[in-house]
Amino acid sequence: MMKFEEIKKLSISYLFANYSREEVCFEKGRGEFLYDLDGNEYLDLVAGIAVNILGHCHPAITKTVKEQVDKLVHVSNLYYIKEQAQLAQALATIMPEPLSRSLFVNSGAEANEAALKLAVKKTKRRRVVAVNNSFHGRTIGALSATGQQKYHDGFEPLLSNVFDFINYGDIEALKEMVTSDTAAVILEPIQGEGGIVVPSAEFMRTARDVCTDRGALLIIDEVQTGLGRTGKMFAFEHFDIVPDIVTLAKGLGGGFPIGAIVSSDDVASAFQPGSHGSTFGGNPFVCRVATKVIEIIKSEGLDSRAREIGEAWISRMKSLCNSKPFDVRGKGLMIGIEMGEEAKQFQKFCFKDRILVNVCAGKVIRIVPALIISESSISRFDQTLLSYINSRS
Ligand SMILES: Cc1ncc(COP(=O)(O)O)c(C=O)c1O
Known part of the structure; x- marks a missing residue:
């Protein structure tokens, strides 16, 4: 099996350098989770930047893919x-x-x-x-x-x-x-x-x-x-x-x-x-x-689910952030936390907890997970946000 360092070396040698990448390579995905080469699980709140709307390898999608590829x-x-x-x-x-x-x-x-x-x-x-x-x-x-x-x-x-x-x-x-x-x-x-x-x-x-x-x-x-x-x-x-x-x-x-x-x-x-x-x-x-x-x-009514879950999540995040000058905003499961210069730091903090978020506009944490995300995964992020805020105050 190829090791991360070999993949990184190959990428640096042969690919255009037009992306800045995190120090990780994923091998497998299931639902809202990604697994790196060593099998470590990450909670994926990026979802390929709002692409993996049903999560990774949704069984019904995988089945459809296999059927159509054969046809x-x-x-x-x-x-x-x-x-x-x-x-x-x-x-x-x-x-x-x-x-x-x-x-x-x-x-x-x-x-x-x-x-x-x-x-x-x-x-x-x-x-x-x-x-x-x-x-x-x-x-x-x-x-x-x-x-x-x-x-x-x-x-x-x-x-x-x-x-x-x-x-x-x-x-x-x-x-x-x-x-x-x-x-x-x-x-x-x-x-x-x-x-x-x-x-x-x-x-x-x-x-x-x-x-x-x-x-x-x-x-x-x-x-x-x-x-x-x-x-x-x-x-x-x-x-x-x-x-x-x-x-x-x-x-x-x-x-x-x-x-x-x-x-x-x-x-x-x-x-x-x-x-x-x-x-x-x-x-x-x-x-x-x-x-x-x-x-x-x-x-599965995933649009209504995104509305309900998103509204509750946004208001919870707002109260978690109320001691900080952060602006939490968005609709449904398209959420931003404007953190200014701290955004990059918070992204790294999440990464250490094996949670993937992305920074957009240089100052906003973007959260655009799969619409099938579970309540327990949402709570896991909330815990990380809370520990970050506590560690900074
Ligand atoms: C609103 C919007 N329009 C267009 C694009 C471009 O899409 P693509 O990267 O598939 O060309 C993006 C990509 O992030 C987007 O967010």
């Missing part, structure tokens, strides 16, 4: 694909009307690229309003829509003359910036990478109204928030709005790569054969798995 993995979109059509139907049943048509890609960035292209094609306009502190992916279009300079550094000029940035939450700026030249407004319903920032309902509703008034399309990026994580199937539902285009990825495949855009018949009709495409997008394998993911979330 058919990939065929081209030159042909009809049963599993793709079935997944699109499943998405239509969990989306509000009139969002009933899907196009499949392989990642969040690709979904946002497709959404931006669709908005430009549908409206025949070129400009897009995006927000500061956002994150939409690393490809040129998605990166250009990302309102964080640190991700732009070294790659400019990106798409110039396309994106107009406003502050997340700035209603007046929204009203001013969206004009008859605007093809779309692109927003996360809760900012993830930006530090778990929940916008006001008024901001989100104004975005919807302003887009409708000026003939622009509202793109909601549910890549991180989607599929029950925030306590509703989609986070835009917290604000009683219906977007024109929704982008999905991460949790949709339960660990297998897939992205999607979902829109109405009318908006989707802007794409004709040849307008857009993806070789791997919508292959029978990943579509069958994603359909199963949706089925499990629905049948």
Whole structure:
């Protein structure tokens, strides 16, 4: 068996150095737990950054994977694909009307690229309003829509003359910036990478109204928030709005790569054969798995479970942190603890207790576990948070 040091050496020798990694390598996963090479168990509150929505190796997903691998993995979109059509139907049943048509890609960035292209094609306009502190992916279009300079550094000029940035939450700026030249407004319903920032309902509703008034399309990026994580199937539902285009990825495949855009018949009709495409997008394998993911979330009510468990957890964390200037926020099982400079230290403290959390925006502990997380695992984290706070006071 390979030892950790050998794996690390191999990685340093042969991989691009574009990730900074923790000193651990996992060999096995079950539910909300990961196991390292020595068999040590870790409580995983990162879940592949909101990807392993049903936990690691969910038995029903593993069974579906095995069945489909034995049958058919990939065929081209030159042909009809049963599993793709079935997944699109499943998405239509969990989306509000009139969002009933899907196009499949392989990642969040690709979904946002497709959404931006669709908005430009549908409206025949070129400009897009995006927000500061956002994150939409690393490809040129998605990166250009990302309102964080640190991700732009070294790659400019990106798409110039396309994106107009406003502050997340700035209603007046929204009203001013969206004009008859605007093809779309692109927003996360809760900012993830930006530090778990929940916008006001008024901001989100104004975005919807302003887009409708000026003939622009509202793109909601549910890549991180989607599929029950925030306590509703989609986070835009917290604000009683219906977007024109929704982008999905991460949790949709339960660990297998897939992205999607979902829109109405009318908006989707802007794409004709040849307008857009993806070789791997919508292959029978990943579509069958994603359909199963949706089925499990629905049948087990994991969205409502995330809401109940998340609400209780957030309020418990708030009281645990009340002696500290920490800000606990989020919805459902998408939770942030803003700790400032202490965030990195707390992450290390958790790691020593074999609990995985991640730091986003340099100062916020992000907690985005599998939606099947048990109450005892949640208590285990609470104990660690309490010991950290006690050790610092
Ligand atoms: C809101 C949001 N959009 C898009 C992306 C990009 O997704 P991917 O890494 O699958 O391209 C992310 C990834 O973190 C995200 O959080």
